[in-house]
Amino acid sequence: MNDKEMQWSFVAPQREDMPAIQAYKEEFETHHQLLHGTSDSTELETAMAAVPNRTFLLKDGEGEIVGMGNIRLGLNLYLYEQAGHIGYSIRPARQRQGYGKILLSQLLSVASFAGMEKVLIVCKRDNLASRRLIESLEPEKEKSEDPELCRYWFFLETRKEA
Secondary structure, X not given: OOOOOOOEEEEOOOHHHHHHHHXXXXXXXXXXXXXXXXXXXXXXXXXXXXXXXXXXXXXXXXOOEEEEEEEEOOOOHHHHHHHEOEEEEEOHHHOOOOHHHXXXXXXHHHHHHOOOXXXXXXXXXXXXXXXXXXXXXXXXXXXXXXXXXXXXEEEOOOXXXX
């Protein structure tokens, strides 16, 4: 199924989403997977609190959360070195179904509408799925000082909402 055939919505989280968000996070623990890209560590949460950021949910046609993403509208040293402007994750049971590309494309679109001209995405070198996804969108790869990280820059056209 391609993303044109998939039913999905890209929304800001609401109070009523909190139980579903908690279940989403617990699914990563159940599958013994790290929750990449969102506020899954105290260090990242602290760094994100220091800059304006926005969180979004990707839901399937039935309203189940299949992905979460975060856009940091600025960078401090930690975010610049370790996390970048965008972080995202896809629910373990829904991985390899095309949702990652939809989510990352939507996050980049929001960044463009927010007036961002350059967006940095950092991922772990051993996160092959994320690397393939990011590289499929043809960013500029930057040499990383940290051998465990890959760094990618997207150069965006800024847009205004109609």
